[in-house]
Every structure is written in C-alpha cells, then in structure tokens.
Amino acid sequence: MYKRVLLKLSGEALGCPYDIKILDSLALQIKKLVSEGIEVGVVIGGGNICRGKTFEKLGLDRKESDYIGMEATVMNAQMLTAALIKNGVNAKCLSTISIQRVADYTKQKALNLLKKKTVCVFGGGTGKPFFSTDTGSALRAVDIKADIILMAKNGVDGVYSADPDIDPTATRYNELTFDDIINNKLGVIDLKAAEICKKNHIKGFVFDMGVKNNIVKAAKGKAVGTLIK
DSSP: OOEEEEEEGGGGGGTTTOOOHHHHHHHHHHHHHHTOOEEEEEOOOOTTOOHHHHHHHOOOOOHHHHHHHHHHHHHHHHHHHHHHHHHTTTEEEESSBBBTTOOOHHHHHHHHHHHHOEEEEETTTTTEEEEEEHHHHHHHHHHHHEEEEEEEEOOSSSBSSEEEEEEEEOOOEEEEHHHHHHHHHHHHHOOOHHHHHHHHHHHHEEEEEETTTTHHHHHOOSSSEEOOO
C-alpha cells in the first residue's frame, strides 16, 4: 500500500459534462483511501467541457486554447471537491492558475493540507500553455512527493504490446520502465511527463477506473494494471 498517491483522471471520467453517480463513486473510493491512511492528490483534465477540435474550428491559437482548457480543469476540480465534501471527505480545490475567491496553489500549501489528511484536487494543469495535464500530473507528483501516479483510464486495463481491439494476440504488460515508454513512444503518458517521472523516481500505474473499486485496489498495489517504474 502506498503512503501518498497522485490520482490522474481525465475530464471525461466525470461524465459529459457531469454524472453525479460517477462523482459519488470517485468520492467514496477516495474516502476509502483516506480512511486507510493514504494521502491523496488528484489531477483532472478538462476534456468533458472542451476539446481541441472545437478550438480549431473557432480559429483560436494554441496559447488561448490552452488557457481555456486549464479553466475547464478548474471547474472539474471544483466539482470533484464538492462531491468529496458531500461524502464526508476533507478536500480542497487548488489551481495553478490563480482565480480570485476560487482557488490558488503553492507547493507548501498542498503539503500542509496533505499532512492534515485533506485531499488536494488540482486544477489548472501546469499553469502554462503548451503542456498537457500529463505533465501537470508529473509536476504535482514531484511537488507533493507522491510515491506513484495512478493513471486512471476509461476502458483500458493497462499497457499492451499492440492495440487489443485490432490485434487479438496483443498481451498486457505487467511491468514497464519509463525508458520503455520513451524509447518506444507508447503513448500512455506524454514524453515530457515520462521524463519527469523517471528523473524523480516516481512510479506510474495504468489501470481501468471503470472496474468497481479499482482505484482502491491500485492504491494498495494490487495487480489490476501495468506498473511503470
């Protein structure tokens, strides 16, 4: 069982835009982790609210598009924070893009909250354009000294040798290294994030969040996905 984890969720994991049952399920699983002494940080994407193709059709440049995407992640962070509090979990929404009266972020603030068993829900990605929420997750994992990034996927239970929907002979890897990810460009996590994790000795774990209680199992080190180290 890990002491401190960073859970990475896609925006779509919350529903499009939001599914209260999913939010409650996520909150209850995180509550279980906290009750067992695991300190939890969460990073959320914003894909359920806005996607790159929409930005392209509007003619927005990459920088402007990225800031809109970051704002969407803050909204998602607020929603998950509300679900956690509703379910009896101490939680705080933090944002790398400062939004007055809503959320801000400092490394020390997050560390202090985690020590008090408060779940930190991070929005805003890296706080800068041209970087993905994968990179944001890696940076937050470094900041809070997480043991592992739990990479929750929708319908994907690990990393495979090939696309299992296309190749019936594809096999799931039990373990990989970040060098494997980088050298073979496996696409599980962006290369910048993989490099950050490798340099800072942070593990990753890819698993299917759609299976009941899989977040809890992943945080306890159960073999329900692919470990990256």
